[in-house]
Amino acid sequence: MAARNTLRRALLYVPGSSQRFLDKSRSLKADCVAYDLEDSVTPHKKAEARSLVRRALDQPAPDGIKERAVRINSVESGLALGDLTEVLQSPSLTTLVIPKVNSASDLTFVTDVITHTISALPPEQQRENRPPISLLALVESARSITNLTQICSASPLLQGLIFAAEDFALDLSITRTPSLTEFLFARSAIATAARAAELPSTIDLVCTAYKSSDGSPPAVLEEECRGGKRLGFNGKQCIHPSQVETVQRIFSPESEEVEWAVRVVIADEKAAAAGRGAWTLDGKMIDVPVAEKAKAIVRRADACGINIEEIRERWKGQEPE
Template sequence: MRLRSLLYVPGSSPRFLEKAHERGADAIIVDLEDAVAPSEKESARAALGKNLPMVGQRGAIVIVRINTHDEAAMLADAAAACEAGADALYVPKVSSPALLHRLDRHLTPIETAKQRSPMRFVPLIEDPIGLQNVASIATGPRVFALSAGGEDLATSMAAQPTPEVLRLPKLLIHYAAKAAGIMSFGLLRSTADYADKVALTAAIREAKDFGFDGATCIHPSVVALLNDGFSPSGAEIDRARRLIEAADAAAADGVGAFVFEGKFVDLPIVTRARALLTRASH
């Protein structure tokens, strides 16, 4: 699965929902949480049956961000998303795996009755308790990726969402995801200022260097930046192919480490090149 770009769309906005499938995002997150006014949450939930097939009509992964502020809303959102055919849930404010286990127990009989595959989870780490428990959250039921809720995380610490404040928490979440063998979404800064394309491009390049798989965005103009930034470039692909050819030739001669284009190469570098080509083939 390749998820470079995950575009948030308010679940109560027909104008944005109708256009979401045209934006080129790898995944569409239909938001029932922060982007929806309290008075519109029930109608947004009820509309999932119509909206999810619409946003996913060109093959994007369809995800629903649910409410977790109280259990009744959480379970109702999760059930509606399941009934509507969502591929996954974005689960905000996860402080421990207990919340994920509760959702798992709730969804299993619904999925069995509908004879559908299990939905998967992306926990959002948004407070210091979740940050302390992130390793156990990463190995919780149905989890296939982790992400940080930068604005909420900063707010929970009485901090400002500056790059310096968010960098260490986001890296800790990222490392927990990689240790668990799952995907990691995010940039090492807040993504609220989507108009600053220069800064965004630099942040995407940095996140790619750190091994992040993709990131969310709130504006469709950012999708192309994410798709391009989290994809191997033509030059990277070409170099990886040449490096692997040289590695195969060296191995045939019984040589492990060798020099390629003036640089020392050993097994980790070859492994990284092969992984890059695998990503490119997707």
């Protein structure tokens, strides 16, 4: 399959029933904008929202948005088939966010609908350059946590997991606290399962605060981002455009981290050419796992738009110690 966009530092939800918000979203800069047909759309607006989202997808992709996704209604709601039938008509659709994925069968259903719907389209709409569809699964219940292994292997289209904290809290009858310790097990399980299944995206819970008294992003947003990053998440859901800049900054490699990684990569290349295995840098041993971590940081930094070549030029003289 064609290479997929795996940089989803921020996933911003946009209500699919609001033409104003859909239009406004085109001026944003974000890794992923998800047109929402689920929670932000009232029942009597569902059909209208499908049409609005379909038209939004058919417009040329905005320069500042790397990926446009659609969050459909859950399979158990009975509305998913109608959502899929509409939005799959757009040749620009690349990503579907699937809510309330409780078991592998939810993703199997969506995958089957995608296959049958696209195969039934006119030949010109099945052209080879139509982008492959990626699935992102929302984990929202105790049942989904216990079924993570099966969910992660349910569909070849699955590209990531998203943690829905509010629905999870409702299911377990727990209360969200500022420390988020009540979600530690679930978040760790999601990040670990995604890594084990080699899914590129692990997207953390929503920060419900989006504005301070002075209008700036609240400190809790940055704290939550750093906490999620430490647990292994590489992105975060956003409910307001003001959250996006902070989220994408924190889920990008930090400058000191990138400098270190580039130095390691350059020195490792020289060590390999000299037939050396382990070596040291700044008095610390560098072996294969550390070198691979550095390479991963450099790849992510490059995807985030950081000028790696400039840093490499600056450290081209770095030698393995």
